[in-house]
Amino acid sequence: MKTDAQLQQDVTAELKYEPSIHAAQIGVEVKNGIVTLAGQVGSYVEKWNAERAAQRVNGVKALTIELKVKLPNDGKRTDADIAESATHILAWTSSLPEKAVKVMVEGGWLTLSGDVEWQFQRQDAADSVRHLAGVVGVSNQIGIKPSVSATVVKSDIEGALKRRATADAKTISVEVKGHDVTLSGTVHSWAERDLATRSAWGSAGVRNVVDNMNLVY
The missing domain is CATH 3.30.1340.30 (Histidine-containing Protein; Chain: A;)
Incomplete structure (x- = not known):
């Protein structure tokens, strides 16, 4: 079993290995196998990738996220702009039924709702909007319709x-x-x-x- 110090080194190394992350801006603390990521990132995608990178490390028991998304000035958009872009990209996502997913944006935080038949459709919806400029977070509240016993x-x-x-x-x-x-x-x-x-x-x-x-x- 890895010590906390070994886990900290491995998580830090994994963050540095991921090219989409500015690892120098992310602090890593470990206590009893529980990893805390803290600091500031420039986009929601970077935050999401940092979480996934830490989870890939063997020995991590749990993960606590204290990362804040601070968008650069040229990356800020109005909620209306983000909602319009999200609506368009969801309409272009071939796995989703037409108008199955609804969009709400508040303070750059994007919430998805509605109903689909499969989990992969629910995941596709979140994946399609995660990279949109101006988004600081995504809440996936899409439900799944019952279809079998x-x-x-x-x-x-x-x-x-x-x-x-x-x-x-x-x-x-x-x-x-x-x-x-x-x-x-x-x-x-x-x-x-x-x-x-x-x-x-x-x-x-x-x-x-x-x-x-x-x-x-």
């Missing part, structure tokens, strides 16, 4: 886990209530944890995934 959802998830992570499928328990899925058991890395949750979201009709899995190195 709980029995089918449970079968789909368990089948996906067995196909993609045979060794770990036996240690992960799947519970379905309505269209809410709870995953419990143990995984051995962030990658395995992400695989399990993505497998759960990959089943049609899933509206919520609760991650109760334990990360054991």
Whole structure:
């Protein structure tokens, strides 16, 4: 198991390795395996990439974000401009049904709402607007319409886990209530944890995934 000092070094190195991040502006603190990122970044995308970079480091138990987005003067836009751009780009996103996603912008913070049928559509919507100039944050409140029975959802998830992570499928328990899925058991890395949750979201009709899995190195 890594010490806090080793984790700090590894997270710092991963931030420096990511070309989209100005690592010198981000401070890294670690206590009992919990990593805190603090400082100032020039865009929401940079903040998002910093979070993902830290999560890639083996040994990180949890992540606390204290990063502030400070846009350069030439990067600031009105909320109306951002909303118009977001509406257009969502309309051009081929995976999304027409007019399925609604947009609200306040102080540069963009909120997505509406309903889609699949988690990948929900994710595509957020991915398509994350890089827009002037955005300081994105809240994805898009819901997922129910389309299959709980029995089918449970079968789909368990089948996906067995196909993609045979060794770990036996240690992960799947519970379905309505269209809410709870995953419990143990995984051995962030990658395995992400695989399990993505497998759960990959089943049609899933509206919520609760991650109760334990990360054991």
